[in-house]
Amino acid sequence: MEIFHSLAVRATKNKGEIMSHLLIDKSFKYKIPTQNESLHRDYSYDDKRGYWLNKNSGHPLMHEDNQYKPRTKKEDVETGEDRKGE
Amino acid sequence: MLKLEKIEKVNNVNYLLLSDSNDFTTDYVSIELEKRGLEYLRLNRDLLPNFKITWNICNQNLLIESNEDRYLIENDSLLGVYYRAPTYLRETFIKNKSTEDQLKQSQWMSFYRNLLCFDNARWINSPSATFYAENKMIQLKLAKEIGFKIPQTILANNSEHIESLGDPVIIKSLDTAIFTINEYEAFVYTNSVSHDELKKSKLSIAPAIIQENLISKIDYRVTVIGNTVLSVKILNKGQGVMGDWRKEKDDVNFISCELPAPVNYMCCEIVKKLGLSFGAIDLIFYKNEFYFIEINPTGEWAWLVDSAGQKIYEYICDYMVS
Secondary structure, three states: OHHHHHHEEOOOOOOOOOOOOHHHHOOEEEEOOOOOHHHHHHEEEEOOOOEEEEOOOOOEHHHOOOOOOOOOHHHHHOOOOOOOOO | OOOHHHOOOOEEOOEEEEEOOOOHHHHHHHHHHHHOOOOEEEEEHHHHHHOEEEEEOOOOEEEEEOOOOEEEEEOOOOOEEEEOOOOOOOHHHOOOOOHHHHHHHHHHHHHHHHHHHOOOOEEEOOHHHHHHHOOHHHHHHHHHHHOOEOOOEEEEOOOOOOHHHOOOEEEEOOOOOEEEEOOEEEEOOOEEEOHHHHHHOOHHHOOEEEEEOOOOOEEEEEEEEOOEEEEEEEEEOOEOOOOOHHHHOOOEEEEEEOOOHHHHHHHHHHHHHOOOOEEEEEEEEEOOEEEEEEEEOOOOOOHHHHHHOOOHHHHHHHHHHO
């Protein structure tokens, strides 16, 4: 998910752009997330066990220190509490 | 009728996790259920077309077949459901979905909701309760009735009645707001704004929550699972964070802490009164009192495992197993 954050940009109003509502004007803007290729290169999802595993070590993704683990509630933006992978 | 007698080996599912394969938080729960040696199945909405699903409502059994395995879900044997899926579809901002994808999304989501037929199981949370609980005005009304202090709050599509709220004020969306602006997606956090900004804004096009701004506050994140309450306070260099702490995600610390007993009690109460078993509550400590801000029935918690040592997945499993 970190890759998404690195692409995120602070809301900036483009010159000449007229925002009509403060919720739009003050929104946090970020590049539309794309499929993270490195996740699928390093980890695979085990259907039977129901979690992601490191292809090399065999350890669960969530037991390793890596960029994919949710690190704050900020993960809302991607698949967290506001969307749940919607 | 499902001819189960023809099925050689069927795994009975006692715990069902309804999620999405990219929801890593659910991984924690799968790992914990596996560690306890329990029979569970994680169903991911994005991978559901990979399964053959046959639900016989007369017999009340649901057969789920993959290439290698068969799983049977029955009302008598399903004990717990962890529901990690939205109750409101918020992808209204995406226009380029194929017709097939639109059909897939709406019908599989409905399939998930229909799983409420399995009413002997303990749900975290029931989507019907989440549907009700995800309404901020309902939350605030209930919080006040329970005894929480709440910030002075109005819901309005105008700025004519904000004088009593002080200046600046807080503005936030009534519901989660995600939309596209040109090549970007945009997400609405809580913002502090002046009366002047509000008056210049065309608020009439959509209502928003406008709140008293509790400046010099400390944020607390409280996770309630059944009667278990786990809380952290959120500090940046030992101080409370001005504005929405999520904007300072890399700089804040999550300090595990105990809440005063009456606050603990009220946190459990609001979860129960909303019909939930799980809730992630945002509180603010301001002028020596705790203020209720909001509760999220599908609240995120995975980051607290490492950052605060809170093994919330253990409590989630405990709740389902109990």
